[in-house]
Amino acid sequence: MPPLKIIVTVISLLLAGAHSTYAAAKELRVVASIRPIYALVLAVGDGVITPQLLMPESASAHDFQLRASDAKMIEKSDILFWVGPEMEKSLAKSIATLATGADVVTLMGDQSIALIPYDDSDGSAPDPHIWLATRNAVAIVDIISKTLINSDPGNKSIYEKNAKVAKNRIKSLKRQMVKFLKPVKDVPFVTQHDGFSYLVREFGLNQRGNIVDIQGSDAGAKHIVELKKIIKDEQVKCIFTEPQMTSQMAISISTDMGVRLGELDAMGVDMDESPTLYVRIMQKNARALLKCLNSRPNPGQNPGDDAPIAK
Numbered sequence: 001m002p003p004l005k006i007i008v009t010v011i012s013l014l015l016a017g018a019h020s021t022y023a024a025a026k027e028l029r030v031v032a033s034i035r036p037i038y039a040l041v042l043a044v045g046d047g048v049i050t051p052q053l054l055m056p057e058s059a060s061a062h063d064f065q066l067r068a069s070d071a072k073m074i075e076k077s078d079i080l081f082w083v084g085p086e087m088e089k090s091l092a093k094s095i096a097t098l099a100t101g102a103d104v105v106t107l108m109g110d111q112s113i114a115l116i117p118y119d120d121s122d123g124s125a126p127d128p129h130i131w132l133a134t135r136n137a138v139a140i141v142d143i144i145s146k147t148l149i150n151s152d153p154g155n156k157s158i159y160e161k162n163a164k165v166a167k168n169r170i171k172s173l174k175r176q177m178v179k180f181l182k183p184v185k186d187v188p189f190v191t192q193h194d195g196f197s198y199l200v201r202e203f204g205l206n207q208r209g210n211i212v213d214i215q216g217s218d219a220g221a222k223h224i225v226e227l228k229k230i231i232k233d234e235q236v237k238c239i240f241t242e243p244q245m246t247s248q249m250a251i252s253i254s255t256d257m258g259v260r261l262g263e264l265d266a267m268g269v270d271m272d273e274s275p276t277l278y279v280r281i282m283q284k285n286a287r288a289l290l291k292c293l294n295s296r297p298n299p300g301q302n303p304g305d306d307a308p309i310a311k
Contacts, residue, residue, distance in 0.1 A: 027048075027049055027050065028078045028079060028148070028151055028152055029052070029077050029078045029079075030045065030049050030052070030077070030079045030080075030148070031051065031052045031053075031054055031074065031077040031079070031080045031081070031102075032051055032052070032053060032054065032080075032081045032082075033054045033055060033080070033081065033083065033087075033088050033091060034053075034054075034055050034057075034082075034083065034087070034088065034267065035053060035055070035057040035267045035268050035277075036131040036266065036268060036281060037081050037082070037083065037107070038051055038053045038277075039268060039273075039277035039278040040131070040137060040140050040144055040166070041081060041144055042273060042274070042275055042277060043162060043163075043165075043166040043169075043275040043276070043277075043278060044141055044144045044145050044148060044159055044162045044163050044166060045144075045148060045159070046162050046275045047158060047162070048148075048152070048155045048158050048159070049148070049152075052073055052077075054070055054073060054074070054082075054091075055088070057267045057268055057269045057270070057271075064088065064090050064091065065090065066090070066091070066094050071094060071098055074094060074095060074098040074099050074102075075098045075099070075101075077099060077102040078101075078102055078103065079102060079103045079105065079147055079151060080095065080099050080102045080103070080105065081105045081107065081144065081147075082095065082104070082105070082106060082107070083106075083107050083108055083128050083130060083131075084106045084107065084108035084109060084128060086108060086125075086128040087108070087128035087129070103147060103150075105143065105144075105147055107130065107140055107143065108126065108130060110139070110143055112139040112142065112143065113130055113136050113139055113140070114133065114136060114139075115127070115130070116197055116198060116201060117197075118194050127194070127195070127198065129195045129196065129197070129198055129266060130198065131198075131266075131278070132195075132196060132197075132198035132199040132202075132266060132282075133198035133199070133201070133202050134170050134171070134173065134177075134202065134282070135202070136198065137170050137278060138167050138170050141163050141166045141167050141170070142163065144163070145159050145160060145163035162275070165275075166275070166278075169276065169279055170278070170279065173279050173282055173283070174202075177203060177282065177286050178203065180286050180290065181205065181286060181289060181290065183290075183294060184205075184290055184293035184294050185203060185204045185205055185206065186206050187206060187237050187238075187293040187294070188206045188207075188208045188235065188236045188237060189205075189206065189207060189208065189236060189237060189238045189240060189289075189292070189293060190208055190209050190210060190211065190227065190230075190231065190236055190238070190239045190240070190259075191209075191210045191239070191240045191264065192210065192211050192212060192239070192240060192241045192242050192245055192247065192250055193210050193211065193212045193242070194210045195242075196240075196264060196266070199285065205289070208230050208231075208234055208236055209227050209230050209231075211224075211227065211239070211247065211249055211250055211253070212245075212247070224249070227253070228253065228256070228257060231253070231257050232257065236257075236259055237259065237260060237292070237293055238259060238260045238261070238292035238293055239254050239259055239260070239261055239262070240261075240262045240263060240264045240288070240289075240292065241261060241262070241263050241264075242263065242264060242265060243263065243265055243267070243269040243270075244267070244269075260292050261292075262288050262289070262291065262292030262293075263288055264285050264289070265281065265284055265285060265288070266281075266285075267281075268280070268281040268284070271284070
């Protein structure tokens with residue numbers, strides 16, 4: 001081969017190798033709408049991808065206002081996971097117009113997700129807080145794994161291994177939570193809003209009502225009178241607020257009725273990020289339930305202690 005051809009061939013091979021290295025190193029741009037879904041993406045993509053969180057955990061998913069940087073994040077995403085318009089209703093239009101080049105995964109639209117209606121609906125409105133059922137969390141892990149493998153087959157073995165670890169961790173958590181919450185599962189309580197039906201149903205808890213309606217609007221006087229009657233007649237022990245929506249009404253009812261205040265956190269506010277974030281969100285809620293509903297909880301108990309939880 002003439003020297004010139006040899007040089008051209010070598011340069012071509014080097015350029016091809018450089019392009020291949022760049023392609024391999026190019027990380028998927030994965031966006032998750034809310035923190036619990038982001039937590040499950042973290043678990044499945046551990047060691048491969050660095051997902052981005054669209055909504056701050058302290059924001060309300062129902063009426064979040066998109067910023068310019070958020071719009072850019074959606075526009076540049078390769079994959080976007082969200083619950084659906086029933087949860088992040090303010091994002092529906094933006095996702096439709098901005099995420100045109102992304103694989104948009106609507107979790108509530110997947111047949112593997114078991115939906116239940118809001119307790120105070122006519123049965124037609126599904127509760128979008130799907131991740132609060134561990135069964136659904138396992139299904140979401142599978143959806144995330146399949147989606148990532150489809151876009152990044154070169155890392156299939158890692159995604160599959162991570163998904164298996166995450167599912168085992170969640171299943172172990174459920175077993176421990178069943179035991180952990182057994183002493184208080186019949187104790188009546190009230191929540192700030194009707195967003196914990198999946199948790200209540202899965203663990204057989206005794207929720208008797210909520211302060212605000214499905215949309216988070218302030219309750220009317222008639223509803224509060226009825227709620228106070230329930231609290232008195234059924235000897236409700238605790239009112240659970242949330243980090244995003246502790247209302248004066250909850251504080252007022254607690255004071256007037258002599259009922260303890262607790263806090264449930266569906267979003268994992270101010271919790272460290274790691275592949276175990278979802279498990280720790282659920283543990284946090286289990287501890288909150290036990291603390292408020294049980295007059296003398298064992299401080300040494302911790303749901304999910306037998307799960308392989310990384311620090």
